[in-house]
Amino acid sequence: MTIKAIQEELIEEFAMFDDWMQRYEYMIDLGKSLPLIDKQNKTDDRVIKGCQSKVWLDAELKGDKMVFSADSDAIITKGIIAILIRTFNNQTPSAILNSNTDFIDQIGLKEHLSATRANGLTSMIKKLKLYATAYQAKLNS
Amino acid sequence: MFDVTAIRKDFPILSRKVNGRQLVYLDNAATSQKPQQVIDCIVDYYSSYNANIHRGVHALSQEATDVYEASRKKIQTHFGIAKPHEVIFTSGTTHGINIVANGFASILSTGDEIIVSQLEHHSNIVPWQMLCKTTGAILRVIPMNQEGGLDMDAYQELLCSKTKLVFVNHISNTLGTINPIEFMTQKAHQVGAAILIDGAQSCSHIKPDLAVLDCDFYVTSAHKMCGPTGVGMLYGKEAWLEKLPPFQGGGEMIDQVTFEQTTYAGLPHKFEAGTPNVCGGIAFGAAIDYLNAIGFDAIAKHEEALLDYATKKLLAIDGLKIYGTTKEKTSVISFNIEGIHPYDIGTIVDKLGVAVRTGQHCTQPIMDFFNISGTVRASFAFYNTIEEIDIFVAAVERAKMMLS
Structure with a gap:
């Protein structure tokens, strides 16, 4: 599946719910399916700043595809990062770098997050793309 | 007669909805909401007599000056302050603290000591660290205990002839602890130290009588007590305010200016450089009038009932722990639920429409003491109701169900 197709799928899934409480419940569920980062990889260089909660994000290259793992001490944050990872997992670095994250606005996620959490979301996307840039450079070399 | 239903009608914001639900505002320790009387005062100022003050010869300027200075007198009377010029208008508590910290830079020398408490807000720690850096003075910290109170034995041991200044908040913003400031003031004076009290959290709950308290400095912010943001008060004893150098240079604070030398204006203008927040100062007075019309005894009684009710209901939730359990506390509840991040709650x-605060509340030392990353904080004001607490507790229960 392309990134675009996964994003469309997520938009549809979130559109099924009537109110934001249900969407939060769904987000919490998604957080439970997050591919967890290994404990020993929860190091400072993998921490994302800009969140009231702590987030760790790691990425590796399998073949030419990227595989992400992450964790957070807050469960809703886990859901947010799970949504992002679902769209970017098993994609090539170049596909990730050429994609956009407009689907977040279409889900309506950003306007329903507090300012600090929205900042955290922006930092997560930055970190994901930073990993993609690094692995793209590795593939090119 | 205290009638919360009637009082709520004074606050237009309390009838609005958030996220499709009726707002339940429980973040009063961060800032209070404003009654129509204060809002009208602000509108009236800009509609009827907006002018620059203290130097205009025209009628508007005179009128604005009179009302502004009358507001200073209201603040003076409210806090039991001896002289109107001992009331310095500031931009808020932090500004007041910085005026005193800056002033002490010229008084302190290497080896002198400043005492602060472990319960302080970051804004009460950083200015003193900066001051110690520039003067060579040493910062001492009064430790807290498990209940969230200050260790008074340790405080007395810290006090010595080297102590020049003690700084403590009247009430902790995170835990609601009311500190024994009368005792602390007496003890500070016994070793010849001055004491500065941060009243940011107290003045919406308590009416401090500074004449009885006898502290050297007291600071607060109008926005915590139904007034507007951007204005506050620094009280200083006349002798201290005369002794401290001005904080900022500018208009209003000068007497004579030549390029060789400037002499400063007398009190309070020495500390009020530039055009002040005229409207804010006037509205601060209106807020004090409003609170006094309700009465601080009635406010305290209602808030105590809210605190007792909310504490009991919250403690019935399995796994919920309240931080800050001293006997003397105001209507602030900081808590966590085992295994759940406060941010999620x-x-x-x-x-669900309930506004609370989460995080460290600018008090990292308290979080470190309890070894937690943050708390959920609900803080009640006199316009909150028992029904709102029911909504809040039900919301916390629902959050717990979703998150665990």
Whole structure:
């Protein structure tokens, strides 16, 4: 599946719910399916700043595809990062770098997050793309 | 007669909805809401007599000056302050603290000591660290105990002839602890130290009588007590205010200016450089009038009932722990639920219309003491109701169900 197709799928899934409480419940569920980062990889260089909660994000290259793992001490944050990872997992670095994250606005996620959490979301996307840039450079070399 | 239903009608914001639900505002320790009387005062100022003050010869300027200075007198009377010029208008508590910290830079020398408490807000720690860096003075910290109170034995041991200044908040913003400031003031004076008290959290709950308290400095912010943001008060004893150098240079604070030398204006203008927040100062007075019309005894009684009710209801939730359990506390409840991040709880209850604060509340030392990353904090004001606490507790229960 392309990134675009996964994003469309997520938009549809979130559109099924009537109110934001249900969407939060769904987000919490998604957080439970997050591919967890290994404990020993929860190091400072993998921490994302800009969140009231702590987030760790790691990425590796399998073949030419990227595989992400992450964790957070807050469960809703886990859901947010799970949504992002679902769209970017098993994609090539170049596909990730050429994609956009407009689907977040279409889900309506950003306007329903507090300012600090929205900042955290922006930092997560930055970190994901930073990993993609690094692995793209590795593939090119 | 205290009538919360009638009082709520004074606050237009309390009838609005958030996230499709009726707002339950429980973040009063961060800032209070404003009654129509204060809002009208602000509108009236800009509609009827806006002018620059203290130097205009025209009628508007005179009128604005009179009302502004009358507001200073209201503040003076309210806090039991001896002289109107001992009331310095500031931009808020932090500004007041910085005026005193800056002033002490010229008084302190290497080896002198400043005492602060472990319960302080970051804004009460950083200015003193900066001051110690520039003067060579040493910062001492009064430790807290498990209940969230200050260790008074340790405080007395810290006090010595080297102590020049003690700084403590009247009430902790995170835990609601009311500190024994009368005792602390007496003890500070016994070793010849001055004491500065941060009243940011207290003045919406308590009416401090500074004549009886006898502290050297007291600071607060109008926005915590139904007034507007951007204005506050620094009280200083006349002798201290005369002794301290001005904080900022500018208009209003000068007497004579030549390029060789400037002499400063007398009190209070020495500390009020530039055009002040005229409207804010006037509205601060209106807020004090409003609170006094309700009465601080009635406010305290209602808030105590809210605190007792909310404490009991919250403690019935399995796994919930309250931080800050001293006998003397105001209507602030900081808590966590085992295994759940405070940020998650705050997010869910917000979706249910309830405004609380989450995080460290600018008090990292308190979080370190309890070894936690943050708490959920609900803080009640006199316009909150028992029904709102029911909504809040139900929201916390629902959040717990979703998150565990």
